[in-house]
Amino acid sequence: MSSMWNNGLKISVFGESHADAIGVVIDNLPAGKKIDMSKVRAFLRRRQAKSDGTTTSRIEPDLPKVLCGLHNDTTNGTPLCMIIENTNTRSNDYKNVQTTVRPGHADFTGFIRYDGANDIRGGGHFSGRLTACLVMAGAICAQILEEMDIHSVAHLVSVKDIKTEHIDQTTLTKEKIDEIRSLPFPVIDESKRKDIMDFINKTRMEQNSVGGVVECVTIGCPAGIGSPMMDNLESIISSLMFSIPGVKGLEFGNGFDCTTIYGSENNDEFYIDNGVVKTRTNNHGGILGGISSGMPISFNVAFKPTPSISLTQNTIDVLTLENTTLNIVGRHDPCIAVRAVPVVEACCNIALLSAIINDKGVHL
Numbered sequence: 001m002s003s004m005w006n007n008g009l010k011i012s013v014f015g016e017s018h019a020d021a022i023g024v025v026i027d028n029l030p031a032g033k034k035i036d037m038s039k040v041r042a043f044l045r046r047r048q049a050k051s052d053g054t055t056t057s058r059i060e061p062d063l064p065k066v067l068c069g070l071h072n073d074t075t076n077g078t079p080l081c082m083i084i085e086n087t088n089t090r091s092n093d094y095k096n097v098q099t100t101v102r103p104g105h106a107d108f109t110g111f112i113r114y115d116g117a118n119d120i121r122g123g124g125h126f127s128g129r130l131t132a133c134l135v136m137a138g139a140i141c142a143q144i145l146e147e148m149d150i151h152s153v154a155h156l157v158s159v160k161d162i163k164t165e166h167i168d169q170t171t172l173t174k175e176k177i178d179e180i181r182s183l184p185f186p187v188i189d190e191s192k193r194k195d196i197m198d199f200i201n202k203t204r205m206e207q208n209s210v211g212g213v214v215e216c217v218t219i220g221c222p223a224g225i226g227s228p229m230m231d232n233l234e235s236i237i238s239s240l241m242f243s244i245p246g247v248k249g250l251e252f253g254n255g256f257d258c259t260t261i262y263g264s265e266n267n268d269e270f271y272i273d274n275g276v277v278k279t280r281t282n283n284h285g286g287i288l289g290g291i292s293s294g295m296p297i298s299f300n301v302a303f304k305p306t307p308s309i310s311l312t313q314n315t316i317d318v319l320t321l322e323n324t325t326l327n328i329v330g331r332h333d334p335c336i337a338v339r340a341v342p343v344v345e346a347c348c349n350i351a352l353l354s355a356i357i358n359d360k361g362v363h364l
């Protein structure tokens with residue numbers, strides 16, 4: 001099993017949902033960068049389960065512990081390793097799915113890939129629990145990017161067929177980003193926030209789940225970051241987005257909607273604004289030819305409905321190869337897109353810092 005990502009930065013994620021701990025190792029961080037661990041904890045709190053009925057009832061404190069890589073709160077150039085202890089597990093909830101595979105989960109593929117040795121409790125290494133590791137890494141990267149005045153923010157832009165407003169990229173500021181990050185529920189459209197929360201709660205009570213779309217926008221990224229073809233900025237970002245469990249789609253800028261309009265409508269016209277090259281629209285999502293254009297980088301990430309639902313489902317027993325039914329018990333998010341918002345933002349931070357390191361080296 002490979003849970004390593006290596007492109008500028010090297011990220012290694014380890015642990016399982018019900019193991020003693022989960023963690024991450026970050027290699028190739030620039031040395032001499034001050035890190036505020038209270039900001040890392042604040043980033044993790046955005047991913048934590050809530051008691052409002054829109055998330056799982058498994059609430060973990062998610063307190064990060066640095067094992068190495070920081071000295072006097074400063075990166076020292078060696079691998080930075082952080083862990084989070086798992087303190088609220090209920091492994092008995094998974095006794096009935098040891099060989100009865102859950103529809104929509106990686107139980108079957110994991111069983112085949114690892115000859116039945118995979119840890120099924122809480123989804124094991126396939127679990128969304130591991131996204132806390134990505135958040136820790138992304139929170140570190142965010143602080144280094146902020147020194148360069150590069151800031152990213154994500155929010156929930158739709159749940160099932162309820163759509164909310166997108167971020168206004170023309171007026172987005174660091175202050176507005178801080179405001180969005182501080183929302184107790186990550187929907188910027190106040191008129192739709194309660195509707196979405198009520199709908200997710202209703203879905204939970206119906207023993208079902210729903211999917212959603214997360215929008216992420218970055219401001220301050222200079223033009224010229226990235227490369228064409230294989231190491232293009234879109235592919236670097238995409239590879240990390242698809243490392244998040246439950247992601248099934250990704251579009252940059254105008255995305256799939258660009259297929260419905262003419263080139264004359266989709267092309268972003270250039271102009272000079274006080275000596276700075278800009279485009280009047282941003283259908284390209286801040287990336288042209290795999291390289292940042294200097295405009296805000298924007299993309300949408302689609303999350304499938306949570307596979308773990310309490311309704312009776314048809315499935316199979318992988319040992320007896322017989323058809324059977326399954327009722328899943330345990331604690332699960334009715335909409336994983338809600339808690340995925342800071343994860344998307346964190347992965348964007350990792351990708352952008354990695355691309356900058358690729359282009360400029362670690363001496364930032």
